[in-house]
Amino acid sequence: METTNTIHIPNPSPELVAFLKAAQERKRERMQNLRERFHKGELNVKEL
Amino acid sequence: MEREETLISDNEGNHLLVALDFYDEDYKFAVLNIPSEFADIEIADISIEKDILDKPIGYKAFADMCGWLATRFANHRNVIITFICSIDELVTNHTTVSPQKYRWDLFDLLYKRTVSQKIIANVNIQDVIIGPKGFQTYGQAFYRDIHAPIVHLIVAHLTSKYSDD
Numbered sequence: 001m002e003t004t005n006t007i008h009i010p011n012p013s014p015e016l017v018a019f020l021k022a023a024q025e026r027k028r029e030r031m032q033n034l035r036e037r038f039h040k041g042e043l044n045v046k047e048l
Numbered sequence: 049m050e051r052e053e054t055l056i057s058d059n060e061g062n063h064l065l066v067a068l069d070f071y072d073e074d075y076k077f078a079v080l081n082i083p084s085e086f087a088d089i090e091i092a093d094i095s096i097e098k099d100i101l102d103k104p105i106g107y108k109a110f111a112d113m114c115g116w117l118a119t120r121f122a123n124h125r126n127v128i129i130t131f132i133c134s135i136d137e138l139v140t141n142h143t144t145v146s147p148q149k150y151r152w153d154l155f156d157l158l159y160k161r162t163v164s165q166k167i168i169a170n171v172n173i174q175d176v177i178i179g180p181k182g183f184q185t186y187g188q189a190f191y192r193d194i195h196a197p198i199v200h201l202i203v204a205h206l207t208s209k210y211s212d213d
Contacts, residue, residue: 005172005173005203006174007175008177012181012182013210019210020185023093027134031067034097035099038099043053
């Protein structure tokens with residue numbers, strides 16, 4: 001049985017906002033790296 | 049930070065780039081405040097992007113992505129997987145909702161289909177809605193029953209430390 005709970009942080013602290021923005025920037029950089037390696041032919045495509 | 053990643057073709061000329069980033073010890077203890085007795089827990093965050101951003105992606109790629117993520121979840125018996133929606137702009141016709149809300153709705157739909165097709169089971173979800181004051185995004189954590197106490201501790205920490213209310 002799956003359950004779902006929800007929390008709401010309507011007024012996030014500046015600390016949390018800064019953390020989330022930094023995390024998204026790191027994620028953006030990693031995905032750009034993945035895209036570049038793909039276009040250089042360094043990665044195999046998963047054909048399912 | 050360790051990473052597992054894949055590229056999935058939609059067989060229509062576009063690809064999904066999908067990655068799971070496993071957070072290091074500092075993040076688990078310093079940011080999420082996980083007690084040391086749970087040091088062996090793995091926390092991994094999902095990243096998803098289209099290769100060609102302005103080209104639609106076929107549903108097949110999303111379905112295959114769900115299968116890949118379900119396999120990762122099955123293989124890592126001690127993992128909590130999170131999905132924090134990007135606020136980056138989307139190239140889409142869906143202009144009535146924010147990019148992050150669109151991503152949240154789409155991922156939720158994909159998850160429900162994956163469960164209904166019995167590709168994955170016995171997964172709990174913790175939804176996290178952040179904002180709208182100052183910032184707006186959405187997140188989800190996927191976890192097994194055995195890890196519920198850890199998720200509850202993280203949620204309590206987030207709401208007590210990171211909310212200005």
